């Protein structure tokens with residue numbers, strides 16, 4: 001009998017070999033499967049479906065799964081071992097990776113470059129020909145540090161201890177080094193990678209660079225080491241590249257406004273604009289910049305995980321089975337489900353749409369309360385919104401709304417004077433702007449709002465063409481960080497923004 005068995009994952013089409021008897025939990029985590037109860041067989045959150053092969057049913061699974069689920073092939077990944085070849089459907093964990101194919105101006109340089117968007121959850125790297133500016137290949141992966149905490153603060157807590165910091169540093173350097181190596185292999189004889197530009201939030205910056213994250217774990221969450229950090233391939237042990245190849249982690253703008261936002265400024269050319277413009281990256285941590293070529297203000301605001309479908313009773317990522325769009329036709333709701341399959345949850349864009357639809361129908365009142373004292377609202381069986389879900393969205397949208405409003409006010413203009421609001425990032429790429437405006441997440445007429453995709457990656461690509469290590473100093477000198485959390489005006493604006501607008505008004 002062979003010592004190894006093969007596992008194929010659908011719909012990704014990935015196949016790999018593992019030692020016979022390997023616990024599925026040990027191998028599936030790296031492919032995005034989550035284990036919410038820590039693998040104790042209690043939460044059912046790690047369900048996978050057996051498409052081919054045998055996974056015997058355990059007593060725990062009989063307690064947690066019902067008979068029709070078992071008959072349909074559902075099993076708990078935390079209970080299973082690979083004792084034979086298996087094909088598993090893990091479609092609900094599929095991650096949507098937002099890459100970038102925008103055109104940009106550049107001065108040609110020799111060799112190849114790699115731009116990396118180092119996210120808390122996902123990693124994306126693009127191989128760029130520095131002669132033509134063309135993207136030659138893309139690699140994506142999950143951030144392996146997630147095994148030590150899904151959210152950024154638990155990552156910080158783990159990294160406060162020197163051993164934890166070293167572990168997280170080595171994990172991320174190895175993961176990105178592996179992606180760069182695969183990209184170099186894909187390039188073949190087409191050239192060697194001379195430059196790598198990495199962007200990410202300030203915690204990712206510190207962890208990659210091996211810097212102490214303790215200042216980011218305690219009030220006032222300030223760090224003195226968020227500047228540009230440069231390495232050679234030899235420093236990082238990335239032996240697939242020439243030893244002198246330069247790897248830059250771009251500087252952050254503040255403790256919780258990372259170089260991904262600096263890249264956004266570069267990508268949108270905000271720093272060259274005469275008129276005041278805004279840039280907002282919607283996520284667990286909403287990051288905002290307002291300004292023009294002379295002066296900019298930046299801030300971050302804790303929006304919570306609602307936009308990512310987390311802490312929502314039936315929330316999930318934008319993957320197969322997620323309701324991603326909700327429309328009202330007459331008195332009827334129409335829900336679009338990713339993968340055109342039966343709904344099993346709702347993702348962030350679906351949540352924004354659903355609440356906007358509820359406001360239109362009068363099912364949700366401007367206070368956020370469900371009408372007639374209802375506790376929940378069924379969107380499409382079995383997916384429903386609870387009062388708590390609506391509350392989570394109110395918290396998230398109020399934080400963003402208040403943050404943008406306060407930066408505009410501090411910059412010294414009225415909201416109507418902002419010429420453009422750029423919306424960056426994966427969530428911003430998929431939300432329906434009319435719905436976002438209906439719930440008061442953004443409060444501008446839509447012809448001034450532009451969705452700009454993954455500006456972090458675009459800005460990192462642009463950085464591959466700049467050789468001057470001091471190029472950012474002038475730009476950083478024009479940007480001031482505004483600590484919203486300690487601003488009394490922000491709290492007032494935040495509370496005011498909790499309710500939903502009754503009617504839209506142009507601003």
Ligand code: FES
Nearest residue numbers: 037041043044078
């Ligand atoms: S992780 Fe909770 S049941 Fe498997």
